[in-house]
Amino acid sequence: METLAVKPAIKVAALCGSLRKGSFNRGLLRSAIQLSKESVNGMEIEYLDISPLPMLNTDLEVNGTFPPVVEAFRQKILQADSVLFASPEYNFSVTGPLKNAIDWASRPPNCWADKAAAIVSAGGSFGGGRAQYHLRQIGVYLDLHFINKPEFYLNAFAPPAKFDGDGNLIDPPSKERLKEVLLSLLAFTLRLKGQC
Numbered sequence: 001m002e003t004l005a006v007k008p009a010i011k012v013a014a015l016c017g018s019l020r021k022g023s024f025n026r027g028l029l030r031s032a033i034q035l036s037k038e039s040v041n042g043m044e045i046e047y048l049d050i051s052p053l054p055m056l057n058t059d060l061e062v063n064g065t066f067p068p069v070v071e072a073f074r075q076k077i078l079q080a081d082s083v084l085f086a087s088p089e090y091n092f093s094v095t096g097p098l099k100n101a102i103d104w105a106s107r108p109p110n111c112w113a114d115k116a117a118a119i120v121s122a123g124g125s126f127g128g129g130r131a132q133y134h135l136r137q138i139g140v141y142l143d144l145h146f147i148n149k150p151e152f153y154l155n156a157f158a159p160p161a162k163f164d165g166d167g168n169l170i171d172p173p174s175k176e177r178l179k180e181v182l183l184s185l186l187a188f189t190l191r192l193k194g195q196c
Contacts, residue, residue, distance in 0.1 A: 009042035010189045013080035017087025017098030017131075019051050022167035024122040024156045025086040031169040032084060032120070032178055040182045042190075045084060048076050050101040061107070070104050077105045082116040082189040083144070084182075088123045089131035094138070106142055113143040116189040118181050120152040122162070127153030145192060147184045152177055 014033070016026045029047055036043045052069050054060060060067050066074065077083070087098050094102075105111040119135055121128025132153065136146055154174055156162050162171040169175060 009195070010044070010081040010186060010193075011079060012036075012043060012045040012082050012084050012185070012189075013077055014045050014047045014084045014086070015050055015098065015101060016047070017085070017095035019097055022165075023088075024154075024163050024167050024169075025088055025120075025128075027163055027167040027169050028086045028120050028122055028154070028178065029084065031175060032086075032182060035175065035179050035182060039179060040186060043182060043186050046076070046080075048073065050097055053097075053101055053104055056100055056103045056107075058107075066104070066107070073101065074105050074107075074111050077111040077115075080115065081193065082118070082185055083112070084185065085117065085119045085135060087119070087121055087128065087131055087135070089121065089126065089128040092130045093134045094131050098135075099138075102138060102142070110142060112139075114192070115144055116185060116192050117144045117146045118152075118185040119146065120154075120178060120181055122154040122156040124157060125155055127155045129153040145188070147181070147188050150177065150180050150184060152181050 014029045016029055018025045033045045036045045053073060087094055119132045121132055139146055154162060162174055164170050
């Protein structure tokens with residue numbers, strides 16, 4: 001008997017604000033992708049690499065078109081039902097690469113509008129919390145709708161160890177908190193889409 005594949009209820013675009021190979025924030029996204037496959041039904045997360053995006057320069061927009069790498073990124077955002085951001089905190093704010101990606105996808109027409117979103121972060125003592133609040137402010141103008149709870153800030157350096165040497169999340173309580181964020185994002189996305 002042939003088994004029919006079940007189409008995921010929502011598609012999530014996952015963006016990491018750090019370009020570092022062993023980034024803890026990228027580790028959070030890897031863990032989120034694994035959790036979505038194992039224990040969060042109805043969600044498919046796709047990691048979008050923002051490192052190839054050129055710095056925003058409107059001279060690169062020619063006759064209403066974007067460079068191919070930018071257009072491909074914009075299409076992925078448009079096709080997503082919601083967005084999962086993971087970013088460290090640089091100087092009390094989001095990282096330059098993440099802001100650049102946000103700006104490219106906000107060029108008319110705004111690709112972020114009316115999407116649900118969630119933020120997770122790992123870093124020093126504040127766990128990236130101030131960058132999260134700044135990203136929420138940016139989201140207001142972009143018409144992004146962030147979940148409010150649960151919040152996920154992780155002090156990556158406090159014992160016990162949260163990540164292994166490759167930046168993979170190994171802390172079970174943190175994985176459980178991350179799963180709660182994903183479940184909240186799923187429920188909020190479905191509510192915004194009128195499917196619950």
